[in-house]
Amino acid sequence: VQTEHTPDFAAQSGLIDDAVRVPSYAPAHVAAMTRRLHADMAGLRALPWRQWSVDQQIDVRWVYANAVRIDRELDVERLYLHRPGAWLEPLANDLIAILTYAPARTDAIDGLAAQVPAMVTEMQATCKPTGIDAEVAQGLVDGIVSALKTSRVAHGDAAIVALTAYRQQLAAVKDRNSFAVVGSVNYA
Numbered sequence: 001v002q003t004e005h006t007p008d009f010a011a012q013s014g015l016i017d018d019a020v021r022v023p024s025y026a027p028a029h030v031a032a033m034t035r036r037l038h039a040d041m042a043g044l045r046a047l048p049w050r051q052w053s054v055d056q057q058i059d060v061r062w063v064y065a066n067a068v069r070i071d072r073e074l075d076v077e078r079l080y081l082h083r084p085g086a087w088l089e090p091l092a093n094d095l096i097a098i099l100t101y102a103p104a105r106t107d108a109i110d111g112l113a114a115q116v117p118a119m120v121t122e123m124q125a126t127c128k129p130t131g132i133d134a135e136v137a138q139g140l141v142d143g144i145v146s147a148l149k150t151s152r153v154a155h156g157d158a159a160i161v162a163l164t165a166y167r168q169q170l171a172a173v174k175d176r177n178s179f180a181v182v183g184s185v186n187y188a
Contacts, residue, residue: 001037004029005070008093016102019094020111022119023087025080025126034074041067076186082130084137084170087123091116092140095147109151116159120166134173141167 003010003018011019041064049060073079080086091112098108129137141163148156148163 001033001040002066002070004033005074006090008090008097011094011097011101014101016098016105016108019097020108022112022115023080023090024119024122025086026122027126030074034071037067037071037074041071080127082128083133084123084127084129084166085133085140086127087119088137088140088144091119092144092147095144095151099147099151106151106153109148110153110155113148113151113153113155113159116155117162120162123166124169129170129173131173134170138167138170141170 003015004021005023007019007021007023010016044060044064044067047060049057052060094112095109098105098112102108145160145163145167148160
């Protein structure tokens with residue numbers, strides 16, 4: 001679930017083939033990730049980990065803590081509803097990791113580029129950016145486009161066209177709230 005939620009987690013772990021994906025926050029996909037996450041969390045809770053020594057508990061506790069964080073991000077914070085960076089940051093980080101650790105893997109970069117137009121369509125349908133989120137996203141788009149231009153992959157041009165059009169939409173965001181707050185309950 002973590003790799004689906006933030007594919008750059010896989011790339012940064014050296015799992016390039018697992019990283020050839022873009023995030024999806026379409027409602028049906030969020031529901032599917034949440035169901036899987038809850039099932040995985042139930043499986044972890046069922047383990048007899050409390051009977052283990054502390055050093056044996058560490059991995060289970062770390063995985064469970066990450067699951068709780070992802071669950072909260074998906075179903076409570078839901079930043080993807082106003083933050084294009086939820087899609088763009090993992091994509092940018094994927095590209096950085098691949099270009100850094102596996103620069104010969106142009107197939108992976110092309111695989112990512114092929115998914116970008118659909119990702120942009122999903123962002124447009126799902127995400128209503130705040131002013132500050134739109135501003136930050138423009139810089140992310142610029143960096144991704146720059147990386148795709150230098151990569152010269154087969155699907156790069158279509159990805160660049162989609163991202164460039166989306167950047168223009170982001171630049172037009174003027175009359176929205178400049179930011180969104182989580183509220184006192186979520187902050188606490």
